[in-house]
Amino acid sequence: MQVPAPFEYERATSVDHAIALLERLGSEARLVAGGHSLLPMMKLRFATPEYLIDINDLHDELGYIRVEGDEFRIGAMTRHRELLESDELAAAFPIFRDAEKVIADPVVRNRGTLGGSLCQADPAEDLSAVCTTLDASCVIRSSDGERVLTMHEFHRGPYETAVEDAQMLTEIRIPIRPNGSSAYEKVERRAGDWAIVSAGAAVWMDGETISDARVGLAAVGPNTTGIGAISEALRGQVPTEELYATAGGLAAEASRPSADSRGTEAYKRHLADELTRRALRRSVARITGTNGQEA
Amino acid sequence: MQVTMTVNGEEVTKEIEGRLLLVHFIRDHLGLTGTHWGCDTSNCGTCVVLMDDEPVKSCTVLAAMAGGRQVRTVEGLEVDGVLDPVQEGFMQCHGLQCGFCTPGMMLTARALLDDNPDPTEHEIREAISGQICRCTGYSTIVRSVQWAANAESESPVTVGGAS
Structure with a gap:
């Protein structure tokens, strides 16, 4: 039987209350949202917090998807199911629905949250790759106020983020840019599993040419990797199979996968290449209204 | 506590x-x-x-x-001695073999039908995709949920009518 080590359970009634509890209880306190990352870690005793602060009652305050000005704002307690079902989000960023369809299973998606996924910072976690691809920023709140970090600043390494003691991730902001689309491609051993490799792409076009593009990969190294070289190679170019191949090659080159039961290093590099091509192709097809199949 | x-x-x-x-x-x-x-x-x-x-x-x-x-x-699921249509469906369509996965399957089916009274086969399979039947009896589980959906819409399918 897997049972977490003993801890004191507290329940927060507001964001301010959660932060006050974190301040009072110190560095041995952890927030639990959906619990589908943290509780398994606690059951394996990889995580042994002395205090657990349940923030599920904050769903009313932090569970939202809304447009403000030129960005989407998504509350950290927004659950996977809500991200999957949001037509507004899917219309602006199809990558979210692509990814959510292949994250765990419907029952797990009833519980897991956007904020919890990002804060777990698992290198194979899909929403970190999605947020990296979309150039999202993360709002971290403490009693001193808020700071807004890029995904690059937020994600410090495997299982490590910029959220310090007595701070909490409250919101994700995603810039809305015209003439763009996005896609997510994942290969997994079985439905609902962690990625062997996955790739997100976002493309913006100006007429026939790509004005900007971003690619974010998961499970190919210690960090969810956004690859700047791909953006540089794609900007100003007309999308062709050759261009996707160049981008795929750069993705494989930038990957630093480790061999494990999910596959060899070479196989994962191959996937990084192929999935990058597919995600770019599908993003462009979504803009131009073509079918997105390989030519 | x-x-x-x-x-x-x-x-x-x-x-x-x-x-x-x-x-x-x-x-x-x-x-x-x-x-x-x-x-x-x-x-x-x-x-x-x-x-x-x-x-x-x-x-x-x-x-x-x-x-x-x-x-x-x-x-x-059972209320005042009356089985839930999902339970009835699992009985009628042989939705269980060893029975270990059955309680979870039936509750997911209940929630699905409450949300979506007329699910497609794909929607049923998607709903139970986070649950494992060790006997691999998925076909009859899907049929059981369909039976319940039909029963609830008051047009029951023929029992055991798989062709």
């Missing part, structure tokens, strides 16, 4: 440890052993119960987190 929740319509209050998982609370503290405990890693789904009408894997929810919420287990 003390936790109070409503289980199958009845309020229960118990003294528990904060680290107690909901599945063990239901089985060991309430004696409701219809909820099964399988993989312990939120993969197999035999421990699924409804919390505020949503299926959750009770091996990955703390009993404390269910405080103040409505929990429904397989024991709560």
Whole structure:
């Protein structure tokens, strides 16, 4: 039987209350949202917090998807199911629905949250790759106020983020840019599993040419990797199979996968290449209204 | 710590440890052993119960987190001696072999039909995709849910009418 080590359970009634509890209880306190990352870690005793602060009652305050000005704002307690079902989000960023369809299973998606996924910072976690691809920023709140970090600043390494003691991730902001689309491609051993490799792409076009593009990969190294070289190679170019191949090659080159039961290093590099091509192709097809199949 | 929740319509209050998982609370503290405990890693789904009408894997929810919420287990499907159409469907269509996954399957089916009274086969398969039947009897499980959907729309299919 897997049972977490003993801890004191507290329940927060507001964001301010959660932060006050974190301040009072110190560095041995952890927030639990959906619990589908943290509780398994606690059951394996990889995580042994002395205090657990349940923030599920904050769903009313932090569970939202809304447009403000030129960005989407998504509350950290927004659950996977809500991200999957949001037509507004899917219309602006199809990558979210692509990814959510292949994250765990419907029952797990009833519980897991956007904020919890990002804060777990698992290198194979899909929403970190999605947020990296979309150039999202993360709002971290403490009693001193808020700071807004890029995904690059937020994600410090495997299982490590910029959220310090007595701070909490409250919101994700995603810039809305015209003439763009996005896609997510994942290969997994079985439905609902962690990625062997996955790739997100976002493309913006100006007429026939790509004005900007971003690619974010998961499970190919210690960090969810956004690859700047791909953006540089794609900007100003007309999308062709050759261009996707160049981008795929750069993705494989930038990957630093480790061999494990999910596959060899070479196989994962191959996937990084192929999935990058597919995600770019599908993003462009979504803009131009073509079918997105390989030519 | 003390936790109070409503289980199958009845309020229960118990003294528990904060680290107690909901599945063990239901089985060991309430004696409701219809909820099964399988993989312990939120993969197999035999421990699924409804919390505020949503299926959750009770091996990955703390009993404390269910405080103040409505929990429904397989024991709560039957009301006043009348089986839920989902239970009836599993009987009529042979939706179980060993029975281990059945409680979780039936609760997910109940939640699905409450949300979507006329699901397609694909929607049923998607809904139960986080649950494993070790007998691999998925076809009859899907048929059982379809039977329940039909029964609830008052146009029952022919029992055992698989062609």
